[in-house]
Amino acid sequence: MFRKILIANRGEIACRVIRTARRMGIATVAVYSEADAEALHVRLADEAVAIGPPPAAESYLRIDKIVAACKATGAQAVHPGYGFLSERPAFAEALAKEGIAFIGPTPEAIAAMGDKIESKKLAAAAKVSTVPGHLGIIESTAEAAKIARGIGYPVMIKASAGGGGKGMRIARDDAELREGFSSAQHEAKASFGDDRVFLEKYIEEPRHIEIQVLGDAHGNVVHLGERECSIQRRHQKVIEECPSPFLDPATRAAMGAQAVALAKAVNYRSAGTVEFIVDRNKNFYFLEMNTRLQVEHPVTEMVTGLDLVELMIRVAAGEKLPFTQDDVKQTGWAIEARVYAEDPERNFLPSIGRLVRYIAPATADQGSDGIRIDTGVGEGAEISIFYDPMIAKLCAYGADRGEAIDRLGAALDGFYVAGLRHNIAFLNAILHKPRFAEGRLSTNFIAEEFPSGFAPPAEFVAPDRVILIAAALADRRLAEAEAGASVSELCVQLDGAPHPLAVRSAPGGYAVEHRGETSLAASDWRPADKLMQMRLDDHVVTVQIDRLPGRAFRLTHAGVTRGAQVLSPRAAELLRMMPPKAAADTSRQVLSPMPGLLSALVVEEGQEVKAGEALAVVEAMKMENVLRAERDGTIAKLCARPGDSLAVDQVILEFA
Ligand code: ADP
Numbered sequence: 112m113f114r115k116i117l118i119a120n121r122g123e124i125a126c127r128v129i130r131t132a133r134r135m136g137i138a139t140v141a142v143y144s145e146a147d148a149e150a151l152h153v154r155l156a157d158e159a160v161a162i163g164p165p166p167a168a169e170s171y172l173r174i175d176k177i178v179a180a181c182k183a184t185g186a187q188a189v190h191p192g193y194g195f196l197s198e199r200p201a202f203a204e205a206l207a208k209e210g211i212a213f214i215g216p217t218p219e220a221i222a223a224m225g226d227k228i229e230s231k232k233l234a235a236a237a238k239v240s241t242v243p244g245h246l247g248i249i250e251s252t253a254e255a256a257k258i259a260r261g262i263g264y265p266v267m268i269k270a271s272a273g274g275g276g277k278g279m280r281i282a283r284d285d286a287e288l289r290e291g292f293s294s295a296q297h298e299a300k301a302s303f304g305d306d307r308v309f310l311e312k313y314i315e316e317p318r319h320i321e322i323q324v325l326g327d328a329h330g331n332v333v334h335l336g337e338r339e340c341s342i343q344r345r346h347q348k349v350i351e352e353c354p355s356p357f358l359d360p361a362t363r364a365a366m367g368a369q370a371v372a373l374a375k376a377v378n379y380r381s382a383g384t385v386e387f388i389v390d391r392n393k394n395f396y397f398l399e400m401n402t403r404l405q406v407e408h409p410v411t412e413m414v415t416g417l418d419l420v421e422l423m424i425r426v427a428a429g430e431k432l433p434f435t436q437d438d439v440k441q442t443g444w445a446i447e448a449r450v451y452a453e454d455p456e457r458n459f460l461p462s463i464g465r466l467v468r469y470i471a472p473a474t475a476d477q478g479s480d481g482i483r484i485d486t487g488v489g490e491g492a493e494i495s496i497f498y499d500p501m502i503a504k505l506c507a508y509g510a511d512r513g514e515a516i517d518r519l520g521a522a523l524d525g526f527y528v529a530g531l532r533h534n535i536a537f538l539n540a541i542l543h544k545p546r547f548a549e550g551r552l553s554t555n556f557i558a559e560e561f562p563s564g565f566a567p568p569a570e571f572v573a574p575d576r577v578i579l580i581a582a583a584l585a586d587r588r589l590a591e592a593e594a595g596a597s598v599s600e601l602c603v604q605l606d607g608a609p610h611p612l613a614v615r616s617a618p619g620g621y622a623v624e625h626r627g628e629t630s631l632a633a634s635d636w637r638p639a640d641k642l643m644q645m646r647l648d649d650h651v652v653t654v655q656i657d658r659l660p661g662r663a664f665r666l667t668h669a670g671v672t673r674g675a676q677v678l679s680p681r682a683a684e685l686l687r688m689m690p691p692k693a694a695a696d697t698s699r700q701v702l703s704p705m706p707g708l709l710s711a712l713v714v715e716e717g718q719e720v721k722a723g724e725a726l727a728v729v730e731a732m733k734m735e736n737v738l739r740a741e742r743d744g745t746i747a748k749l750c751a752r753p754g755d756s757l758a759v760d761q762v763i764l765e766f767a
Contacts (some may be wrong), residue, residue, distance in 0.1 A: 120192030122487035125152035131420040144170035188212035197403040214427040220377040224400040228271040237376040242396040244311025265313035270299035276346030321386040322370035326379040334367040341552040351407035352446040356550030413445035444515040452500040454532035455565035460705040467530030472522040481508035524653040540670030574669035581654040582675035602683035604676040703757035707731030
């Protein structure tokens with residue numbers, strides 16, 4: 112076995128690999144860019160080597176620097192994590208040349224699966240079912256239209272070198288095809304330096320279900336069952352689970368057998384994932400193979416009881432797989448939610464900044480309560496523009512799917528992050544959709560369930576009752592702290608809507624009556640706490656709570672966020688007679704939708720613009736965001752200059 116390994120990655124995955132290596136008695140070496148000098152993975156590792164400036168191309172993607180770090184520290188093997196160099200055959204080759212083991216597959220297997228067109232040809236030859244389509248490079252739009260009609264609309268246009276959902280378009284007719292074909296080509300060229308695109312049938316109501324495989328260097332390959340990753344946004348996974356609520360044992364076995372056949376066809380060793388798209392009739396088609404550890408591997412670990420990183424290390428050291436296919440058992444259910452620094456209420460714009468507060472849900476020792484958190488950050492850490500804005504992966508395990516969902520929801524309620532925008536409430540809102548509980552998933556779930564984006568529901572929903580009672584209790588606790596008088600008749604304005612409540616002392620807490628229903632509520636919340644643990648009848652619930660001026664709060668529970676103001680009935684009545692305060696008129700201003708860099712201003716003072724015309728470009732998280740005029744008008748004033756770094760909502764320009 113190796114005595115020392117280097118982890119050529121950062122963030123949660125570097126931390127996760129270090130943890131297993133430590134348990135196995137293997138010393139660890141971290142590498143880090145200048146932006147990560149204080150990062151958690153650096154602190155966790157036994158040694159750390161600086162490898163360059165923050166941009167990945169100058170640090171985490173530099174094969175020469177990582178090889179040099181191995182030599183300098185005497186690391187005998189490298190775990191690449193996911194992303195960065197994990198799927199570059201040249202990296203595995205460079206290590207091999209120096210006699211350093213790569214904790215992953217052979218360069219040949221990586222190369223064979225690295226190209227979508229080539230891997231599909233290989234899959235077809237191994238009798239793996241592939242999406243009906245045309246596995247050739249298409250030169251012209253006219254040719255594409257002809258082929259699309261042959262396949263039958265709708266079709267999917269894909270970049271052969273693709274990844275991360277880039278260069279993909281759906282076309283339902285010739286016109287959409289013509290437009291999508293050239294834009295997919297452009298995007299592929301810009302993202303991968305390779306404009307080859309191909310066409311395949313678009314599978315309706317698709318579910319993304321993938322098979323985890325594991326092979327050794329002695330020709331043994333097993334599969335560890337599936338993960339369903341259908342909850343996606345823009346073809347990027349958001350929530351994943353194991354097993355899939357859709358598969359029956361026969362389909363699972365058939366998919367597993369095909370995944371193993373494909374892995375064997377490329378002499379696969381190490382952990383890998385064969386991705387399939389599954390239609391509503393349970394027909395499944397090979398999408399691609401990822402020749403690395405996946406982000407979502409923890410759900411498989413929770414359900415099989417295996418440590419995939421340990422097995423990868425053992426296999427790389429030449430050991431045989433310690434079990435056979437028959438030994439692999441799935442027990443219980445696990446679900447993962449990806450917590451990102453992004454703003455769901457602003458079309459998921461990335462949100463960078465410091466984690467001013469970071470309160471992770473409490474987990475019992477060794478995850479005995481079924482909660483697992485994988486993260487590479489903590490309070491005070493910075494989510495920068497240089498890397499993936501993931502904050503953490505939160506996983507919950509249960510005896511069955513219902514229990515896993517309940518535990519994950521409760522854990523999300525207890526996950527408090529401040530300082531930047533995040534998707535925690537959005538994740539919880541997904542879990543609370545009845546359709547999610549029913550397991551009716553598809554990759555269109557988010558688009559269909561949140562057609563106008565993510566916003567608090569207009570109507571009074573079940574979590575609102577918890578929020579109301581929490582607001583009343585918080586008011587009570589404040590009154591107790593101030594030794595002030597409290598009244599038993601209250602009116603809570605929930606996002607402006609009045610809700611009369613009656614609150615009376617009762618044995619062990621308060622009896623709170625709302626709309627004729629009385630609950631017994633108790634909490635020892637203190638005014639500075641960000642989380643209120645509340646006993647509500649027979650349940651314990653967690654509500655996130657931010658204090659606002661006066662007896663007002665911002666509360667979040669079960670994916671619903673509300674502003675609540677606690678008033679006496681008389682004050683509520685008076686408030687209703689006040690003329691509504693006019694909101695500040697920002698309609699004439701163009702504001703920065705996120706923190707970023709003003710990379711261009713394409714208008715001048717006095718210029719007339721038409722609705723839809725580009726005004727400015729804001730760069731953040733390596734993405735260019737073009738701000739456009741929402742109406743016709745004249746530019747009165749420019750309030751920022753190209754090169755300025757912008758805060759969220761900073762005024763960039765004003766219309767006359
Ligand atoms: P990438 O490598 O860019 O992530 P994939 O080929 O893995 O691209 O596809 C990503 C996602 O796009 C899939 O999970 C699925 O949601 C969707 N998708 C891909 N191919 C099809 C198809 N033929 N029909 C319907 N959806 C598809």
